[in-house]
Amino acid sequence: MLPRKLIFAWLVHLYTASGAVIAFLALLLIPQERFQAAFWLMLLAVLVDASDGTLARRARVKELIPWFDGDRLEDIIDYLNYVLVPVFLLIWADLLPQNDALWLAALPLLASAYGFCQKQAKTSDHFFLGFPSYWNIVAFYLYVMQTPRWTNAFLIIILSVMVFVPIRYLYPSRNPVWRNLIVGLGILWGGLVCITIYLLPRRSTFIVLASLLFPIYYMILSLWLEMRHQPTEKPTLQT
Numbered sequence: 001m002l003p004r005k006l007i008f009a010w011l012v013h014l015y016t017a018s019g020a021v022i023a024f025l026a027l028l029l030i031p032q033e034r035f036q037a038a039f040w041l042m043l044l045a046v047l048v049d050a051s052d053g054t055l056a057r058r059a060r061v062k063e064l065i066p067w068f069d070g071d072r073l074e075d076i077i078d079y080l081n082y083v084l085v086p087v088f089l090l091i092w093a094d095l096l097p098q099n100d101a102l103w104l105a106a107l108p109l110l111a112s113a114y115g116f117c118q119k120q121a122k123t124s125d126h127f128f129l130g131f132p133s134y135w136n137i138v139a140f141y142l143y144v145m146q147t148p149r150w151t152n153a154f155l156i157i158i159l160s161v162m163v164f165v166p167i168r169y170l171y172p173s174r175n176p177v178w179r180n181l182i183v184g185l186g187i188l189w190g191g192l193v194c195i196t197i198y199l200l201p202r203r204s205t206f207i208v209l210a211s212l213l214f215p216i217y218y219m220i221l222s223l224w225l226e227m228r229h230q231p232t233e234k235p236t237l238q239t
Helices: 004-032 035-059 070-092 098-116 135-145 149-162 179-199 205-228
Strands: 127-129 168-170
Touching: 004 035, 004 070, 035 070, 035 135, 035 179, 070 098, 070 135, 098 149, 135 149, 135 205, 168 205, 179 205
Parallel strands: none
Antiparallel strands: 127 168
16 A cells, blocks of 8 residues: 555645646637636636645655656646647637737747746746746736737737746745745735636726736846846856
8 A cells, every 4th residue: 555645745746737637628618719717727727836836845746756757747737828728818819910820829839848948947046047938827918908919919029039038037936035925916916817807708907907016016026136136157048
């Protein structure tokens, strides 16, 4: 009989792997234009991703199952939920210029595939190096704000390029700077996102703009910390 600790460790990996099922269900809903349900699943994927690392450390999965690469599993799941699903939604929700939609959608797919395979994609001091492929958040705001397609195209191009720019971005659940504040604001932001999804297809401009303050704060804080950061050797993205 397997020890309880080992069973718990495998259950944590199963919990992480459930993100693949979540992504699959979202992909089934999007062509049916059930975007509200798809956003609920995308939010669920974020909750799984935000909690599985803590569970893995408590379960000591690397110690008990050293032959299984949980980090690789997480990268696969994250690519599905943070890149493939939201880009698929961008196409089906008609958020990109129709004549250029396919090549624009290809940009985050290719850029993030590169970004996920970088050995320094996550630094030793718990930062992301390069734009951390938050395409789920990008797709969410482009959908709820109904911004012009040309604006969406410009943003997709800029953020795809930013994947290759070695700027450090905070790792929300493990950041070494003002962690309690970031977590608290993140919970508040999550609540506003839930309200926004619940109201769909109706939209509250006030709630959407209020929720947008946290991603803006996150980006500004990351850039400020990057400007103050003076490493002995600047990390670079490999080419």
